[in-house]
Amino acid sequence: MRTRLRKSISTSLPASLKARMSVVVFLLVLGAVALLALATLAVAERDMRGVTSQQQYASLASAAVFIDEEMAARRNVLRVMADSIAAQDVAGRAGLQRFLAAQTVLGKEFFTAGVIDVDGSVLASIGSVRPPPGASVRERAYFTQTLALKRSVISEPLQGNISGMPLVVVTEPVFDARGQVRLVLAASVNLRQPDFLGRLDTLKPGPGGHLYVMTEQGIVIEHPDKSLIMQHIGALCPPSVPTRSAMQGFQGSMAGKTSNGDEALFAYRRLASTGWILASVYPTRDAFAPLRAIRSKILLAALVLAALAGLAGWRVVLRLLQPLERLRSQVHQIRRHRLGIDALQIERRDEIGDLSRDFYTLVAERELAETQTRDSERRLKLLTDHVPVVIVYIDREHRYQFINATFEKWFGVSAREGMMRSISEVLGEAAYQMREQYLRRAFAGEEVEYEFTFDDHGSGIGGNGRAFQTSYVPDVDDHGVVIGVYGLIHEITKVKAAHSALQFAAATDTLTGIANRRRFDEHMAQCLARTQATGAPMALAYLDIDRFKAINDSLGHQAGDEVLKEFAQRLQQCVRASDLVARLAGDEFVIVFEGVKNAAELRQIGAKIVAAIRAPFVLASGPLSATTSIGIAISGAAALTPEQLLDLADQALYQAKDAGRDGVALVGGEA
Numbered sequence: 088m089r090t091r092l093r094k095s096i097s098t099s100l101p102a103s104l105k106a107r108m109s110v111v112v113f114l115l116v117l118g119a120v121a122l123l124a125l126a127t128l129a130v131a132e133r134d135m136r137g138v139t140s141q142q143q144y145a146s147l148a149s150a151a152v153f154i155d156e157e158m159a160a161r162r163n164v165l166r167v168m169a170d171s172i173a174a175q176d177v178a179g180r181a182g183l184q185r186f187l188a189a190q191t192v193l194g195k196e197f198f199t200a201g202v203i204d205v206d207g208s209v210l211a212s213i214g215s216v217r218p219p220p221g222a223s224v225r226e227r228a229y230f231t232q233t234l235a236l237k238r239s240v241i242s243e244p245l246q247g248n249i250s251g252m253p254l255v256v257v258t259e260p261v262f263d264a265r266g267q268v269r270l271v272l273a274a275s276v277n278l279r280q281p282d283f284l285g286r287l288d289t290l291k292p293g294p295g296g297h298l299y300v301m302t303e304q305g306i307v308i309e310h311p312d313k314s315l316i317m318q319h320i321g322a323l324c325p326p327s328v329p330t331r332s333a334m335q336g337f338q339g340s341m342a343g344k345t346s347n348g349d350e351a352l353f354a355y356r357r358l359a360s361t362g363w364i365l366a367s368v369y370p371t372r373d374a375f376a377p378l379r380a381i382r383s384k385i386l387l388a389a390l391v392l393a394a395l396a397g398l399a400g401w402r403v404v405l406r407l408l409q410p411l412e413r414l415r416s417q418v419h420q421i422r423r424h425r426l427g428i429d430a431l432q433i434e435r436r437d438e439i440g441d442l443s444r445d446f447y448t449l450v451a452e453r454e455l456a457e458t459q460t461r462d463s464e465r466r467l468k469l470l471t472d473h474v475p476v477v478i479v480y481i482d483r484e485h486r487y488q489f490i491n492a493t494f495e496k497w498f499g500v501s502a503r504e505g506m507m508r509s510i511s512e513v514l515g516e517a518a519y520q521m522r523e524q525y526l527r528r529a530f531a532g533e534e535v536e537y538e539f540t541f542d543d544h545g546s547g548i549g550g551n552g553r554a555f556q557t558s559y560v561p562d563v564d565d566h567g568v569v570i571g572v573y574g575l576i577h578e579i580t581k582v583k584a585a586h587s588a589l590q591f592a593a594a595t596d597t598l599t600g601i602a603n604r605r606r607f608d609e610h611m612a613q614c615l616a617r618t619q620a621t622g623a624p625m626a627l628a629y630l631d632i633d634r635f636k637a638i639n640d641s642l643g644h645q646a647g648d649e650v651l652k653e654f655a656q657r658l659q660q661c662v663r664a665s666d667l668v669a670r671l672a673g674d675e676f677v678i679v680f681e682g683v684k685n686a687a688e689l690r691q692i693g694a695k696i697v698a699a700i701r702a703p704f705v706l707a708s709g710p711l712s713a714t715t716s717i718g719i720a721i722s723g724a725a726a727l728t729p730e731q732l733l734d735l736a737d738q739a740l741y742q743a744k745d746a747g748r749d750g751v752a753l754v755g756g757e758a
């Protein structure tokens with residue numbers, strides 16, 4: 088909420104710093120002056136409220152005195168009349184009528200006047216709408232009270248019997264010589280009469296205020312709105328809170344709201360003569376109208392003052408910000424390379440000087456760092472582009488984000504063409520399919536290595552049998568998430584070739600070029616395993632050149648070697664490519680037959696070999712006749728170890744030797 092407010096303030100302020108500071112000065116001065124003025128006015132209003140209330144109540148009190156005097160004056164008039172009737176002993180209807188008619192003052196002060204006997208019968212009367220002689224007022228409260236109290240009474244407001252007018256009646260008893268009430272002199276006042284309590288209007292508080300009089304019960308006796316007279320004060324709308332307080336006995340002044348909801352000052356005072364309530368209502372808008380007029384003027388003055396202060400602030404800020412403006416212009420020019428950063432090394436000792444020098448240091452450091460980064464990147468690029476390995480970076484969408492120059496040499500796609508493109512786009516769908524499983528493992532966090540050749544990598548390039556090894560290393564961020572994979576591809580064609588050569592050398596007899604003992608052992612183990620799995624029989628032939636020692640001895644070791652080589656060649660020519668011919672040692676050879684049909688077939692092969700060896704050996708020293716003995720062991724369903732089979736074949740060889748050499752002997756199977 089607060090952040091939103093701050094944001095909305097900062098967006099509503101002008102963009103320029105100068106304008107902002109001027110607006111702030113303007114607002115501060117406006118705020119300060121307005122606050123001061125409003126506080127002063129609030130204090131003045133509070134004081135004025137007190138004084139006005141006091142004045143209102145004092146004025147009301149004097150009005151009450153005036154009304155009391157008015158009522159007392161009317162009573163006096165009646166008392167003088169009553170005294171005259173008693174003194175002159177006026178009697179009889181006609182006498183009393185004449186007496187009343189002669190009293191002109193009565194007509195001035197009262198609406199009607201009459202003389203009533205102790206039975207309540209009107210004996211004489213005057214006035215425009217007067218009760219006729221003989222009318223009875225025996226039931227009227229003012230009459231009975233006058234008789235009972237033997238003194239003057241002022242009635243409650245009442246409706247005139249004959250006139251129908253709202254009236255109050257003032258009475259005065261006329262006593263006889265014994266002090267008994269003989270007659271009652273009564274006079275009525277028309278409450279609608281404009282001049283009743285007429286001076287009340289002159290005492291009203293302000294032009295919008297008014298005074299009114301009501302009884303304790305709230306019956307209106309006098310009011311500027313004459314239609315309310317004789318009505319209850321709450322007849323039209325519920326009486327206000329202050330009015331209700333007054334009816335409950337409150338006297339004094341208070342602030343409150345009228346029944347219309349307008350703010351007003353109220354004052355109440357009871358009349359000593361009648362107990363009636365004299366009320367004063369002074370609307371606040373009238374009471375404080377001058378103060379409110381002053382308030383608008385003061386606020387206008389504050390506005391003008393603030394505008395002037397803002398203007399002055401603008402000029403001061405303009406002057407103070409000149410160096411900052413200069414700094415801004417310099418930075419602007421430095422950015423456009425029209426100025427060197429040395430321009431920022433200024434001598435000022437204030438904050439702007441500090442800012443300029445700090446800015447210089449910052450830019451210098453940044454430039455140095457950028458140069459170092461550029462150098463470092465250049466070196467790195469030089470390095471990665473010249474190493475004979477492919478270096479790539481692959482993102483989560485399996486797109487290349489980095490490709491070095493070797494990539495282009497090997498795959499024919501430049502960094503510019505391949506960057507941000509997917510592997511399948513760059514190398515083709517088949518190449519991508521081959522890599523996809525390894526990439527999936529690398530993106531799962533595993534370091535992966537695999538080999539491929541151009542023949543099987545499916546990139547559409549090469550096909551020259553070159554071999555490569557790829558390493559994928561996951562790039563893990565601070566949260567442990569793999570965000571990419573570094574790929575390193577290096578060629579292993581030569582290594583592979585060397586490995587193959589080594590493997591070949593390790594399995595080859597150096598003299599004859601056929602398989603050696605080691606290769607024979609490996610092959611035997613595999614063959615026996617297959618035989619036992621499939622049940623197809625195999626056989627092992629053990630061969631030895633007859634009397635080879637004699638050849639060596641007679642013709643020399645060299646000739647012996649020649650015989651051995653030729654012997655190996657002839658053996659290979661006699662058997663299928665799938666049969667393995669190996670030299671175990673000296674003149675001892677073996678042949679492994681896989682998938683033989685029967686013993687007869689083996690005898691036939693054996694005979695073929697024996698015959699092939701019989702052909703003369705053409706040596707450097709001349710032709711030589713040689714023979715061979717062959718022992719063949721057949722492996723059937725029984726599970727034999729390689730050693731056991733070799734042993735059987737060896738036994739068969741001995742049999743062949745014993746049988747006179749240059750022949751074949753079979754053991755095992757159907758031999």
Ligand SMILES: Nc1nc2c(ncn2[C@@H]2O[C@H](COP(=O)(O)OP(=O)(O)OP(=O)(O)O)[C@@H](O)[C@H]2O)c(=O)[nH]1
Pocket residue numbers: 598631632633634635636637639643644645646647648651672673674744
């Ligand atoms: N030239 C040559 N002679 C070898 C080589 N290895 C072993 N010899 C010789 O081969 C001869 C093997 O003789 P034997 O197999 O024991 O006996 P033989 O003379 O063949 O007699 P029979 O086997 O009973 O027919 C020995 O004289 C060895 O010195 C070799 O690599 N080259």
